[in-house]
Amino acid sequence: xxxxxxxxxxxxxxxxxxxxxxxxxxxxxxxxxxxxxxxxxxxxxxxxxxxxxxxxxxxxxxxxxxxxxxxxxxxxxxxxxxxxxxxxxxxxxxxxxxxxxxxxxxxxxxxxxxxxxxxxxxxxxxxxxxxxxxxxxxxxxxxxxxxxxxxxxxxxxxxxxxxxxxxxxxxxxxxxxxxxxxxxxxxxxxxxxxxxxxxxxxxxxxxxxxxxxxxxxxxxxxxxxxxxxxxxxxxxxxxxxxxxxxxxxxxxxxxxxxxxxxxxxxxxxxxxxxx
Numbered sequence: 001x002x003x004x005x006x007x008x009x010x011x012x013x014x015x016x017x018x019x020x021x022x023x024x025x026x027x028x029x030x031x032x033x034x035x036x037x038x039x040x041x042x043x044x045x046x047x048x049x050x051x052x053x054x055x056x057x058x059x060x061x062x063x064x065x066x067x068x069x070x071x072x073x074x075x076x077x078x079x080x081x082x083x084x085x086x087x088x089x090x091x092x093x094x095x096x097x098x099x100x101x102x103x104x105x106x107x108x109x110x111x112x113x114x115x116x117x118x119x120x121x122x123x124x125x126x127x128x129x130x131x132x133x134x135x136x137x138x139x140x141x142x143x144x145x146x147x148x149x150x151x152x153x154x155x156x157x158x159x160x161x162x163x164x165x166x167x168x169x170x171x172x173x174x175x176x177x178x179x180x181x182x183x184x185x186x187x188x189x190x191x192x193x194x195x196x197x198x199x200x201x202x203x204x205x206x207x208x209x210x211x212x213x214x215x216x217x218x219x220x221x222x223x224x225x226x227x228x229x230x231x232x233x234x235x236x237x238x239x240x241x242x243x244x245x246x247x248x249x250x251x252x253x254x255x256x257x258x259x260x261x262x263x264x265x266x267x268x269x270x271x272x273x274x275x
Contacts (some may be wrong), residue, residue, distance in 0.1 A: 056124065110126065122211055137187040147165045182228060206270075
């Protein structure tokens with residue numbers, strides 16, 4: 001019999017009456033709060049108006065949640081939601097897609113740049129993506145606590161037996177790849193790289209470079225990890241199973257990131273705000 005980790009952790013931290021505090025919600029919120037703190041430090045270092053921070057925070061929450069929900073609906077389960085339109089707003093029932101969240105945040109930050117900063121959208125993206133990588137790490141830990149986005153059955157010694165996943169889906173309890181943990185550790189490493197580049201190099205003055213690097217690293221890692229996951233539906237239904245939906249969606253992000261990195265190297269460095 002293969003060694004494995006028996007994973008039967010409750011997704012709830014505690015429950016009082018009808019109210020329950022869940023690990024996923026706490027980790028998700030922690031990602032946003034840590035991101036706000038880090039971007040505040042960046043604004044102070046560059047002399048940018050700190051009054052923009054609250055606006056950015058609310059724009060990102062709105063864009064991220066709305067985009068993640070619509071991404072899940074249209075990319076993964078449109079066959080179901082096209083017949084149950086009234087359930088689309090029911091985010092509390094679960095169903096958020098990281099690719100959709102990324103698109104929603106990009107649209108929100110584009111609006112912020114047009115309405116408030118009057119600077120290139122890349123200026124704010126170079127800052128936002130640093131804590132975003134850390135937030136992605138925390139969100140995947142939340143997925144682990146929920147026993148969701150599990151991997152394929154495997155015999156590796158670090159496999160997890162996801163008890164709740166087996167019970168919910170009425171399937172045998174078998175050791176599986178902890179795909180959420182693979183993604184989480186990769187995102188944590190990417191955060192360390194981006195953090196170092198922003199604070200210890202001059203790359204932050206090459207507008208769009210850090211954003212481009214973020215796209216290349218995050219979605220390349222996502223592309224690598226996808227084969228370890230069980231299928232979540234989506235495009236492979238129509239395009240075959242050579243690549244998963246997550247892999248198909250990652251390719252344009254990787255190409256876009258490479259474009260922004262090359263473009264940044266060809267432009268004049270930008271200056272900080274005057275203090």
